[in-house]
């Protein structure tokens with residue numbers, strides 16, 4: 001195929017990878033002018049579609065942002081915060097202010113205290129070396145908190161341009177699509193533009209006062225489960241509605257499996273309550289620790305699902321913990337978390353390399 005370029009954004013056209021920049025189905029190549037699918041959807045459905053970038057391209061793009069005086073709106077997924085942090089973001093956005101927005105708040109039980117959630121996400125940001133000017137929570141898909149986010153953007157941008165950044169799957173497209181409706185921007189006003197000096201296209205949405213909001217491509221973090229889990233399985237581990245906690249009483253030396261993707265061994269002491277917060281499609285299975293290895297070898301992809309087939313997962317990594325607070329959450333990044341009651345509980349956790357496991361004070 002001769003090299004073709006999109007008539008809309010100028011990106012090089014390719015027909016192989018629907019998730020990557022410049023994708024166009026082969027059948028659309030006969031159209032004149034040729035546009036990439038992203039521009040096509042934008043022009044015809046007034047809808048932005050997320051495209052992903054390699055880490056290098058993403059960092060190039062971020063460092064371009066640092067050359068502009070702008071507000072950076074940084075979206076993270078509250079359910080998979082560990083998987084959605086973009087390493088080194090603060091360094092690359094330069095001196096620009098960052099408004100941190102935690103999305104998917106609708107997945108948390110109604111009883112969750114939003115202040116606790118905000119302070120936790122702010123604290124986690126600080127651990128990443130990020131000092132956001134402010135934090136907001138929202139649910140882009142349920143349209144909760146969007147007015148507050150729009151007002152905060154308006155306040156902190158102070159007339160400047162706005163860049164919306166985030167890892168893939170955090171809900172950036174859903175957010176921008178709602179924002180387009182919220183701003184009441186007509187179809188014709190939205191354009192894709194090539195970022196000066198790079199081949200990356202940004203969606204440009206005029207804000208009415210001469211400034212623009214730019215949607216930037218998302219990055220797939222190598223510590224996101226999306227990296228090695230089949231998209232159908234990924235749908236299963238991502239809750240679609242408010243998480244219903246499931247309580248388990250565990251005796252010493254009992255194991256809980258989170259499908260075939262997470263394992264918690266409760267060593268002791270004493271009998272204890274554990275509360276699992278995860279997608280209802282993730283099979284939670286309890287067994288004796290002594291039988292856990294054998295069960296895993298026989299039942300991965302069957303009883304222990306997802307994964308829905310016995311796939312080659314990365315090797316299991318081991319993590320050891322002892323709880324030091326009355327209520328702690330053992331977090332399996334992207335899968336959910338398990339609240340452990342009482343101090344001094346000894347736990348060994350396992351997850352395929354890539355799914356991080358960590359302990360935090362309980363959020364709920």
Ligand code: GDP
Nearest residue numbers: 050104139140141142168169170171172173174
């Ligand atoms: P992007 O890759 O960052 O552009 O993310 P998308 O907007 O494509 O969303 C990724 C997935 O998260 C989709 O399945 C969305 O339906 C879902 N999603 C987006 N926003 C929310 C939200 O506020 N709550 C919930 N529960 N799901 C959301």
